[in-house]
Amino acid sequence: MGKLLSSPKLLAIAIGVVAALLISVAGGALGASFGFGWFGGPIPFISLPAERVAYIGSYPLLNTTVMFWFGGLILIFLAWRATRKMSDVPSGLQNLFEVIYEFFGNTVDGVAGGKAKAGRRFLALVSTIFLVVVIINWVGILPGVGSVGRIETIEEWVHHHLPKVEAKVQEKHPEYTPVQTEAAALVHLLEDHGEDTFVAFDGSIVPLGRGEQARVPLNKIITFSESGLHQIEEAIHDGDDLDGLPLLDSIHSDIKKGVVQGEFVYKGQDFKGKTVGLLVPFLRGASTDINTTLAIALVAMFTVQVWGVRALGVRGYGGKFFVNPISQGPIATFVGILEGFGELTRTLSFTFRLFGNMFAGEVLLIAMAFLLPLIGIIPFMGLELFVGLIQGYIFAMLTLVFGVMAVASHGDHDTHAGDH
Amino acid sequence: MEALGITLQQLLTQLVSFLILFFLLYKLAYTPIVGMLDSRAKKIKESLEMAEVARLEAVSSAERVESEIASARQEGQKIISDAREAASKLREQEQSRARAEVESMLDRATSEIAREKDSAIEEVRKEFAGLAVTAAERIVERSLDAKSHSSLIDAVLKEGLNERKN
Structure with a gap:
């Protein structure tokens, strides 16, 4: 401490850090409660499924897919640069790739055991999984990913949600006409999501200082009443002509307008007439999409089965799961069935381990950007880099371990039974 | 499934x-990099083996040189001792020859002297x-008396002796 005070440079840095921390606390969500909160950004709508950002024909392009391709392109570019001019004395990128492949080369041989290069068959997939998972994890936490996006208007929101409800209505009342089905679905939607809140935007950009911006509930955007909804329901039930209902028309036009209708004053600012919607990020880390993690997990587990069959033959490998209860005893049969379920649960645990970690990381970063804007996020970004690396390593190592277990024949299988 | 977005x-x-x-990645990274690692490992292994061979060769050639030196030394020793032996023989021979010569010369000298x-x-x-x-x-010329006779003889003898001396 004495040293800190005696050096003016250190002291200045310490004061600067404390000041930045205070400013970021005051500027964030905590400060907002006391009338500060200058730096708060909009909270993106946190949704488990990935969001659609564009359509290619009728194919919906997800923001996670974009990031997957982006990460893949980076990886391919790096690999191309690394191997374009190979030299016996490696340097730069070639060195980096050599270190990674050599590390995994030694690891697979070590885990597979036995003679030299025993693990070579696992190397390609294990190292690729590591590289891909790490790169998609890392590009997923680049600044701007998950926080830069467009506004999903109320109309689009309804458009996304309506088909599901319509399908449910149709199941219940197959006799409804399409118009009736749509109206009924709309009623259900409003009833279920009337309290959902949306962000009121100032134009298309949320200005700084509205971090805790007004969350406007749906019933302030679309004017409706319980009794009005009941009227519509009755009209549908009775088979009346729906075109004449004024409430339904006004709901439709409100959805189209997508602005704050009712009185909504927040911190002295009247939000009436402002556009509302949800912030849909253009980009989102590919590993926060369960499709990605499931795809990689499926490839990994499928390849594990291929390794097993190639090493032991169909009979030998199948014999791990289908055990004759008469010759081997019923317990062995039961264990074999469990073993088969194990393959399925491994796929699921692969999927959810990566997805859960990375999704939680993304939510953590969003929360920290909200609580401590500017600097609060920095240590957590470091943490997420580390988590991304570790998750890639875990994915690769588990693939390797499962592969080694799959190729182990019955006799020495028991020695591995503990490491599930 | 729907809620999870699958x-x-x-x-x-x-x-x-x-x-x-x-x-x-298999084409761009795995094949070239692993190929490079393998070829480098092979190269290193080969050069280590070559170094081992060279080392063994060096050891054996050193041994050979050593043994050659030893044999050369032995040979040298033998040559020296042979030479020494020959020299001493020669000396003895020379000595005996010289002695014989000296003796014969002495004999000759003695016989010469005698002669x-x-x-x-x-x-x-x-x-x-x-x-x-x-x-x-x-004596006859002078009417010889005994006394002058003998003195005459003495004088002659003296004369003869002096002549001989000179």
Whole structure:
């Protein structure tokens, strides 16, 4: 401490850090409660499924897919640069790739055991999984990913949600006409999501200082009443002509307008007439999409089965799961069935381990950007880099371990039974 | 499934994307890098083996050199001792020869001396005879008395001896 005070440079840095921390606390969500909160950004709508950002024909392009391709392109570019001019004395990128492949080369041989290069068959997939998972994890936490996006208007929101409800209505009342089905679905939607809140935007950009911006509930955007909804329901039930209902028309036009209708004053600012919607990020880390993690997990587990069959033959490998209860005893049969379920649960645990970690990381970063804007996020970004690396390593190592277990024949299988 | 966002369409998209990525990485990174690592490992192994061979060769050649040196030394020693032996033999021979020569020279000298002595004695005798004759002549010339007789002989002898001395 004495040293800190005696050096003016250190002291200045310490004061600067404390000041930045205070400013970021005051500027964030905590400060907002006391009338500060200058730096708060909009909270993106946190949704488990990935969001659609564009359509290619009728194919919906997800923001996670974009990031997957982006990460893949980076990886391919790096690999191309690394191997374009190979030299016996490696340097730069070639060195980096050599270190990674050599590390995994030694690891697979070590885990597979036995003679030299025993693990070579696992190397390609294990190292690729590591590289891909790490790169998609890392590009997923680049600044701007998950926080830069467009506004999903109320109309689009309804458009996304309506088909599901319509399908449910149709199941219940197959006799409804399409118009009736749509109206009924709309009623259900409003009833279920009337309290959902949306962000009121100032134009298309949320200005700084509205971090805790007004969350406007749906019933302030679309004017409706319980009794009005009941009227519509009755009209549908009775088979009346729906075109004449004024409430339904006004709901439709409100959805189209997508602005704050009712009185909504927040911190002295009247939000009436402002556009509302949800912030849909253009980009989102590919590993926060369960499709990605499931795809990689499926490839990994499928390849594990291929390794097993190639090493032991169909009979030998199948014999791990289908055990004759008469010759081997019923317990062995039961264990074999469990073993088969194990393959399925491994796929699921692969999927959810990566997805859960990375999704939680993304939510953590969003929360920290909200609580401590500017600097609060920095240590957590470091943490997420580390988590991304570790998750890639875990994915690769588990693939390797499962592969080694799959190729182990019955006799020495028991020695591995503990490491599930 | 719906709530989690799993759709067949997206799952297939990611699956195909991953497989393409795997294929490209296999071609671009895995094959060249692992090939490079393997070839380098092989190269290192080979050079180590070569170094081992060279080391063994060096050791064996050093041994050979050593043994050669030893044998050369032995040979040298043998040559030296042979030479020494030959020298001593030679010396002995020379010595004995020299001795023999000296002896023969001595013999020769002795016999020469003897001969010289004999001849000298002969000469002396001849001289004496002459002198005696001379002395006898003188004596006869002078009416010889006994006294002058003998002094005359003495003088002749003295004369002869002096002549001989010179």
